[in-house]
Amino acid sequence: IFFLQIGPVCGAEGFYVSEITAFASPDSGCATLVDFIDNAKTSLYVNVYTFENALIAERIARAGARGADVIVMIDKSPVAGIPEEGKAVVSYLLSNGVQVYYSDDKRVRYNHAKYAIADNVSILITTENFGYSGFSPESSFGARGWGAVMHDAPLTRYFVNIFFNDLKYVEKASPLPAAAAHKNLKGKYSPAFAAENFKGNFFVVPVVAPENAVEKIVALLNSANKSLYIEQFYIYEHWGSIKKDTPETAPNLFLEAAINAARRGAEVKIILDSTWYNIEAEEPASNYNAMKYVQGVARKENLNLQVKLADSKKLGLEKIHTKGVVVDKKTVLISSINWNEHSPTKNREVGVIIHGEPAMYFAEVFECDWSGTCGSRKYVYIIAVGILILAIYARRKYSNV
Template sequence: MRRIAAVILLLCLLAGTAGGIQIVEFCPDPYQPGDPDEYLVLEGTGILDGYVLSDGEGGYRFPPGTRIDGRLTVARSGPAFEQSHGYLPDFEIEERTPAVPDVIPNGNLLMANRADELLLYRGTTLVQQIAWPGDVCAREGQIHYFEDGAWDPRPLSIGQSRLKPQTFEGVAVTAFVAPDCSYEIFSAAVAEAEREILVNVYEFTDEKMANDLICALDRGVAVTVLLEGGPVGGVSPEGRAVAGALNRSGIPVLSMTTTDAGHAKYRYDHAKYLVIDGSTVLLGSENFKPGGYPAAGLQGNRGWGVLLKDPELTAYFREVFLFDAAGGDIVPLGGTAAELYTPWAPDYTVEFAPCHAEGARVTPVVSPDTSVLILGLIEGAEESIAIEQAYITNETPCDFNPYLAAAIDASRRGVAVRVLLDAAWFNTEGDADNDEMAAIINRLAAAEGLPLEARLADLEANNLDKIHNKGVIVDGTKVLVSSINWNANSPAFNREAGVIVEHPDIAVYYLAVFEDDWDASDRSKASSAPETDRLKIAAAACILAALAGLYLYRRRRT
């Protein structure tokens, strides 16, 4: 019995050593110059006597009797850490402030940015070792964290939220599409607001949408607008004019950008949603621009959107907005006094009215926190997948985009997969864009005999300016409506917002829109992209030959 008891005691001690107190988070390369805010987090329960942290050169231990119950944070500098995170650490390495107790150093533990290691000892026993590169990949501003037995399940940078998947039942949904009926849904939703409108959108250049918000403010609604402070190409003159008009009306316009007080939380704030009165969320693929929300009867983009009514779901998105709209990376955007105007657009014949349904199941998809849910949606397909995207880019020349790879794998198990991509010039004139992507997909389908097909949208046939959608329909029952582009950046580093809606009526509605776009498209354009490239090259050669002949002719004349 004594031997058994001794073995049990030894196993308990080993369990406490190997699986108890451990490093669960660290950031070796924060944004502040000189990295005074670098830190690590221990997790566990017990007395820290005998525990030592080291990088193989220097290290530190804790004051005698220090107890951990849960998480304990150690930073190089308490004030620097507080500036980055908004609260003080439990301990600091360099004595900076009386408010934070100090560890007991032995040499100097400084985590190198690109290559280093962390060692956790209990006495002379090595409990844990983490190396980078190796266990994690180094990146400026990235927080490395341990969850569900793995390091870095998704990229996490300083200041970002840590949302978990959450689903809401019994949601009332109104589905709509651009250009057919997007503006009428937006205008009506804003007109019904009584207390509060929170707006988060990548770009805002639409005159009539700005005026709708100003009218809401005039009747006593509190309106706040958050924009991306550094969109591709910068904030446009039209965007600055809208910001100026909103500011002059009394609506605060904020922007997310890197400042002296804080690094931008996300590479781009690319979300596109409204939160209204704690009861309603309007969300979709389109920016607040004339092409995304055109007046009825005018041409615009193909985009998808939803109006969601549910207090708990709305509270979720309100918390996301309030989190993102706070911090040192949020500053006012003043704008200009330029006059607002709406550019001319061709006429458009409306085909699709909004579709309303009750009792939907809705799961928010918020990048970078829960964008992995898109993989789960595609991987769970049993019969069909319809994908309509502005564009799809591969991760590397050898690796498919993970969402596309999941769709291709689904086709290999018999799921019928269709991919519809934009055909606007800026998505087809390069050497590796939508026409090449469609050709790759179709060649793979032909080579393996898969129920898989890609097409380029025929914009002229459907009188659309471009496909700006980021949507997926699975099994005719589930729909992804979102702002998430299928590239390496959008799911992992941007703030994006979307939802997976589960309701047969809503899925049927979007499938009808997809079928209309699909049927209007020319399959041959997607299948003959290499031939198109050869024609481009031949035409260029003819032009060069003609110019050379003209040059020789003129030389002979002179």
């Protein structure tokens, strides 16, 4: 496996963070992101693979109108190209004075990161792009995603350095002709996870691809003793050549580390997305074949190792798009990294490993998706959202006095 070293990102091992807000999409993702943007005072820096959400674009433009230094960086050539909604967002931001750049970084294949930085002291890292699926204004519609807001100047400066180093490899965006697009955001998901604020002393380790992602994620998986929960958009059965290699000749280092955790006695559960293009049996690099491989190993070795394709219809979710791991219910990985070989070794990707209480929040999200029901969490969500609305109303009322 060939690893690239492309930037000054290998300074600190980790940071102690005193305040973290955990959130899940579609439940509380959009509200958390909007609140994060609305509270940016002096600067707002965004790096995201794709950006089609007009509501988020409007709030970013407002930040610029308030006098904040606003820079948005998006990938120049995403796999499916820039859709009409994305072209409209670029044109809207430019017309409102926002600096927009296309990442044209030849050091990496895709700029697939998903994060935002406010005032150089707070950072939001998520598994989701800035589209209607990842950050739906309607919490009954969207994909499952994870995210966290961390309030810590040293940690944030670490990612500011990455942002501006990557900004050296961009081209200035120009307005793009775009057709009007209408999004139907009606869904059947019952939101259960309001954003939750945690205060304490949480150790946070940056994960950055292609520099250190394989090393950090394998080490995290190797640390599992009791339980390992993995929820992924997709996992390749093996790395290397899709058609020529096998798990023996080119193992998926992440997947094999998860299997090894089960061999050590940990309970391992894996949820994979079940969208049609991810479960084609004739496609070697599909979730269906990854599932069959894992199930075969579990049967052969009698391991406490389970894998399932998410029942998105039962859950009411559009799809599973998160890229998350929870270890022993004490540590969580939130990142943009997919579990093929390309993502952690050839893309610009960003994530964090958070140690401590916030991990339990994501363990509960996982357990909801695993069981297909969130039970009493829905009542907690309703109460928490009510409190949040009152708090926002009070803050805005008194800030206008």
